[in-house]
Amino acid sequence: MAAKPNVVIGFLGTQLDAGGNPGRWEKWRPTVSLAQHEDQVLDRLELLHSRSAIALARRVAADIAAISPETTVNLHELELADPWDFGEVYAALYDWVRAYPFDPEREDYRAHITTGTHVVQICLFLLVEARFFPGVLLQSAPPRRQRAGAAGTLTLIDLDLSRYDRIAARFHREQRDAVAFLKSGIATRNARFNALIEEIERVAVRSRAPVLLVGPTGAGKSHLARRMFELKKARHQLEGGFVEVNCATLRGDGAASALFGHRKGAFTGAASDRAGLLRTAHRGLLFLDEIGELGRDEQAMLLKAIEEKRFFPVGADAEVSSDFQLVAGTNRDLRAEVAAGRFRDDLFARINLWTYALPGLAERPEDIEPNVEHLLALAAQENGRAVRFNVEARARYLRFAQSAEASWRGNFRDLGASVTRLATLADGGRISEALVAAEIARLRWLWGASPPANGSTAPPDAAAPLRAALTAPGAPEPASAPPDAAIHAHAATVDLATLLGDAAFAELDLFDRAQLAAVVAVCRDARTLSDAGRRLFGASRARRSVVNDADRLRKYLARFDLDWERLAG
Numbered sequence: 001m002a003a004k005p006n007v008v009i010g011f012l013g014t015q016l017d018a019g020g021n022p023g024r025w026e027k028w029r030p031t032v033s034l035a036q037h038e039d040q041v042l043d044r045l046e047l048l049h050s051r052s053a054i055a056l057a058r059r060v061a062a063d064i065a066a067i068s069p070e071t072t073v074n075l076h077e078l079e080l081a082d083p084w085d086f087g088e089v090y091a092a093l094y095d096w097v098r099a100y101p102f103d104p105e106r107e108d109y110r111a112h113i114t115t116g117t118h119v120v121q122i123c124l125f126l127l128v129e130a131r132f133f134p135g136v137l138l139q140s141a142p143p144r145r146q147r148a149g150a151a152g153t154l155t156l157i158d159l160d161l162s163r164y165d166r167i168a169a170r171f172h173r174e175q176r177d178a179v180a181f182l183k184s185g186i187a188t189r190n191a192r193f194n195a196l197i198e199e200i201e202r203v204a205v206r207s208r209a210p211v212l213l214v215g216p217t218g219a220g221k222s223h224l225a226r227r228m229f230e231l232k233k234a235r236h237q238l239e240g241g242f243v244e245v246n247c248a249t250l251r252g253d254g255a256a257s258a259l260f261g262h263r264k265g266a267f268t269g270a271a272s273d274r275a276g277l278l279r280t281a282h283r284g285l286l287f288l289d290e291i292g293e294l295g296r297d298e299q300a301m302l303l304k305a306i307e308e309k310r311f312f313p314v315g316a317d318a319e320v321s322s323d324f325q326l327v328a329g330t331n332r333d334l335r336a337e338v339a340a341g342r343f344r345d346d347l348f349a350r351i352n353l354w355t356y357a358l359p360g361l362a363e364r365p366e367d368i369e370p371n372v373e374h375l376l377a378l379a380a381q382e383n384g385r386a387v388r389f390n391v392e393a394r395a396r397y398l399r400f401a402q403s404a405e406a407s408w409r410g411n412f413r414d415l416g417a418s419v420t421r422l423a424t425l426a427d428g429g430r431i432s433e434a435l436v437a438a439e440i441a442r443l444r445w446l447w448g449a450s451p452p453a454n455g456s457t458a459p460p461d462a463a464a465p466l467r468a469a470l471t472a473p474g475a476p477e478p479a480s481a482p483p484d485a486a487i488h489a490h491a492a493t494v495d496l497a498t499l500l501g502d503a504a505f506a507e508l509d510l511f512d513r514a515q516l517a518a519v520v521a522v523c524r525d526a527r528t529l530s531d532a533g534r535r536l537f538g539a540s541r542a543r544r545s546v547v548n549d550a551d552r553l554r555k556y557l558a559r560f561d562l563d564w565e566r567l568a569g
Helices: 022-026 051-067 086-099 118-129 165-182 191-206 221-234 253-260 296-308 334-339 345-351 365-383 391-401 412-425 433-447 464-470 485-492 496-500 502-506 510-525 529-541 549-558 564-568
Strands: 006-011 044-049 072-077 108-112 136-141 153-157 211-214 242-246 285-289 325-330 354-357
Touching: 044 051, 051 072, 086 118, 108 118, 118 136, 165 191, 165 221, 191 211, 191 221, 191 354, 211 221, 221 242, 221 285, 221 325, 253 296, 296 345, 334 345, 365 391, 365 412, 391 433, 412 433, 496 502, 496 510, 510 529, 510 549, 510 564, 529 549, 549 564
Parallel strands: 006 044, 006 108, 044 072, 108 136, 211 325, 211 354, 242 285, 285 325
Antiparallel strands: 136 153
């Protein structure tokens, strides 16, 4: 098969290619030397030059014709007011290259980058790298010893990195390390999850567009967002910090102020200016968890901030700017929220370019074992002692954890809490079968016991599930019986999940659930808020100088977005 014609495109060098007397043949001239290599025949030279260098360009073309009659030289005048102005040079070369009739199937193309200003050489490099120029770079160099007719050397540089095995292997290794970093080094086995993380890694380092992470509470959205930030930070793609906010905690007038800031005097209590979280995230990454909880007004303001990087703080007459990258999280189906009119469709469209659904832990049973090992390693670092399972205990725990009985409603929060309990109670650094049995009892109680055989919706002994968990082998014995059995029985019937909502309920520790259920039971049994406060805080009243049981109770309920009117009703 005959070799393709060799076509070189280059810019005339007004210094290196210069020379008008016979002595010019004694020195090395880069453009002329292109035609002096017998092993690399130059079939055609497309020589770019400025208008002021037309005489030199014609002389160089004549000299090439003298030493290589088979070479065709075409001169192309390229008017440049300033050959050191990057914008002007790149625009001129780009227009010329885009208009040139390249035919890669029939010809091989090389961009000569030895002559012209450094700006010209850089622009040619960029055009080849971007594949606007369908060829390779050509670098010429003078001979070690100057002598008449010396051609020097030619070096071809192919910017298609996939052709370089060592570079490709290095890129692959760096990508693999980045994926492992996003997974915190955990050797996850779930194919769907692994493929999802691999794509997130590519998007994280290549895109500045918003990313939406969808998944149940505890699936790892916040952790993954922080890892994405750290990955981009390591690549010098971000200068600012990581700013995280759970939108479910933003309520009423304070929501806009927290996000967008406010001016002094904008509302009662605004004693000074406030920058707001969006401005704090300038040049960094902003993670808005539970974005579906934002009010409609805040959604509209956020849309403007994402699209224009500008917004009005509360009470301000002038806009401020913040160039942040957004990662949003939600456990809601925003499509359904849009259909119900609770979430703006234009905001959803703006943050929906890269949407990833993180599977819950129950959907990844094969990943429970490596995550348990990772959590045990973290516990060892934190506590300064290694903890291991007995063989039988490990098998029993994993058998339960990977079974259909284990719902893992709190996902990795439940798993993390479970491993922490086991690691803390392990005597001598060994987790026994007795500890595992007690932990399984705790988890069964946490996720709700099965209805009794008699069909009753409440267990015969309201405190039985809790007592079963606390008195299982290896668990601490209760100090004494409950002081008020009626209240405790009533508390056990309180449905906190319905009262708070599934998402908020899942985030409560077991301690908080038991305490809040008892408080709610007292409130429902009391005649007034003050009556409930007196019953709840009666023992400590004598030790306090200021007594306001009702206000104390009101503040406690507000922590859970509850109030007396709602409980009384």
